[in-house]
Amino acid sequence: MRAGLVLVTGLALLFGGAVAASVTESPRPQLRPGSGAVSAAVVISVDVPVRSLRPRARPDVADGARVALASGNTGFDRWIAGFRARAASAGIRGDVFDRAFQGVRYDPEVVAKDRNQSEFKREIWDYLDAAISPKRVEDGRAALRRHRRVLNRIEAHYGVEKEIVTAVWGMESTYGTRLGDLPLVQSLATLAYDGRRGAFFEKQLIAAMQILQSGDVNPRDMKGSWAGAMGHTQFIPTSYLAYAVDFTGDGRRDVWSDDPTDALASTAAYLKRFGWRKGMPWGVEVRVPRGASFGNTSRMPSDWASRGVVGTDGRAVRDYGSARILQPAGPAGASFMVFANFDVIKRYNNADAYALGVGHLADRIAGGPPIQASWPRGYDPLSFDERKEMQRRLKRKGFAVEKIDGIVGPNTVAAIRAFQRSVGAEADGLPSQQLLSLLRRS
Incomplete structure (x- = not known):
């Protein structure tokens, strides 16, 4: 695996x-x-x-x-x-x-x-592809603009940043549409x-x-x-x-x-x-020395910097508080320095992937960049628009795709596997460039 x-x-x-x-x-x-x-x-x-x-x-x-x-x-x-x-x-x-x-x-x-409910499993990169899709980011920014006045009041009253609240809303009900x-x-x-x-x-x-x-x-x-x-x-x-x-x-x-x-x-x-601290990030993406091992150790960011762990800009992360290093896909994938607020998000849903999704979606809603590091996918991934093209082609061929939304959930994976079996290909269910080429040719 x-x-x-x-x-x-x-x-x-x-x-x-x-x-x-x-x-x-x-x-x-x-x-x-x-x-x-x-x-x-x-x-x-x-x-x-x-x-x-x-x-x-x-x-x-x-x-x-x-x-x-x-x-x-x-x-x-x-x-x-x-x-x-x-x-x-x-x-x-x-x-x-x-x-x-x-x-x-x-x-x-x-x-x-x-x-x-437990039949469908996703790797962290597939989960984040869906959780932080371009449409969800765009819709989140629109939702924040539309409700900015009340979100500002909520932030002032509870001390929880409006982008975080909006991101939870997006993850839980797609901003009230589901x-x-x-x-x-x-x-x-x-x-x-x-x-x-x-x-x-x-x-x-x-x-x-x-x-x-x-x-x-x-x-x-x-x-x-x-x-x-x-x-x-x-x-x-x-x-x-x-x-x-x-x-x-x-x-x-x-x-x-x-x-x-x-x-x-x-x-x-x-x-x-559950202890949210305003002004402290949930986490930041970092660069780590090759071959470094971190375990569950917590240190101040300046201490991590002395060990070669720095932000993606090459500079030490500010000392917001004690933090640990999270590598959800192992050393070959993205690395994050996560703070106490990361664990507060996990009180809402006790999964690292969920907390990463909420935190990163909030950053993107606020105008931040995508995750910089690549993931060890094992296949050439599709862009958001290519995933929608894949879904359209699957549906056109008669496979059961419910929505053309660029989100590869269990329904789309099942359709991919059914198509792959129909043409004698390995039924891996992966939304890859190889799959899209096969769809275009068949």
């Missing part, structure tokens, strides 16, 4: 920062409606029943009325009936539960996605009933009930990904309860609507909670 970090796409890449986040009870700052003053908003822990901080949602059915279940799956119906009692013991009112579960059915497609449109309660209930990670998803479902009970959203609008991630920056319910903020001051923490303000502020609040 070629040198490099193998990334398994799955829950960690869908969940925002929610999977590994510890959920605690702590005060969070919140803006009062119509003023610049700051007041305290208590963050809810999902581990114990609590009184809602939000106005009670107005029920569609009278308290005590039971919604008849008709999911088409008797085992699922029995599970819902048992879960209703567990939800009640966690403080969920009966009317809230019944409204949430009205029309809920077992969704086998959600289970299929959960089962198949929020997820599945009924959240139905997806979570299906996964909790399925049982493979039932305890985790039942905890998320209880948290979703608490969100509904608080009045932040109604069941009709509570939508998300198949795995339960919600809104512009893809919080799962427990993280939403712990870290979401009402930055607009309208009494709701609304991460679902067309206005991304609350979602972006919630992301900044989350990063600040």
Whole structure:
């Protein structure tokens, strides 16, 4: 296998920062409606029943009325009936539960996605090609310009740079264009009933009930990904309860609507909670001496410079703080000096590749250059426009390519392999110059 970090796409890449986040009870700052003053908003822990901080949602059915279940799956119906009692013991009112579960059915497609999520693996360079595509950079700059005023307010309030917040938004929902449109309660209930990670998803479902009970959203609008991630920056319910903020001051923490303000502020609040330091970079690309070995040692940049580790401009990196050297593809690929803020990004999603993607996308949105070093790909790569040409040619030949977007995801890899098998070539699935030449000739 070629040198490099193998990334398994799955829950960690869908969940925002929610999977590994510890959920605690702590005060969070919140803006009062119509003023610049700051007041305290208590963050809810999902581990114990609590009184809602939000106005009670107005029920569609009278308290005590039971919604008849008709999911088409008797085992699922029995599970819902048992879960209703567990939800009640966690403080969920009966009317809230019944409204949430009205029309809920077992969704086998959600289970299929959960089962198949780990099949697609990408090397670090393929992951970054998709994460930092020219279109994502361009769209990120446009999103920052469009929302600059509110992003400046969020940066001033939480001390998290607007480019970082915008980059998380881009990575999680492509700047709000892919929020997820599945009924959240139905997806979570299906996964909790399925049982493979039932305890985790039942905890998320209880948290979703608490969100509904608080009045932040109604069941009709509570939508998300198949795995339960919600809104512009893809919080799962427990993280939403712990870290979401009402930055607009309208009494709701609304991460679902067309206005991304609350979602972006919630992301900044989350990063600040885990120690983000304004003015410190997440990391910088560096040059390292040939044959050097670094391990997990942390040093000040000036100390690294005395050992021959310098920026791509040949000068010592500023002493922003202690840093370690990260070589995600080994010594043959790019090297980065990463600071404490890199690990804060990993609290949002605990993967080096994700943190690299967010950090580098933020740099590109701010006008920074692409990564300078080459990757040990083992093949001649395609440019962004060539990847789109490859997708167009595959689709024209009848192979199942969903989008002509230059992003080589599992769907495109499957189409590449199918084409390669059809012409008797090695089915390596690589988006290479050799593949494009073969497509042009056939």
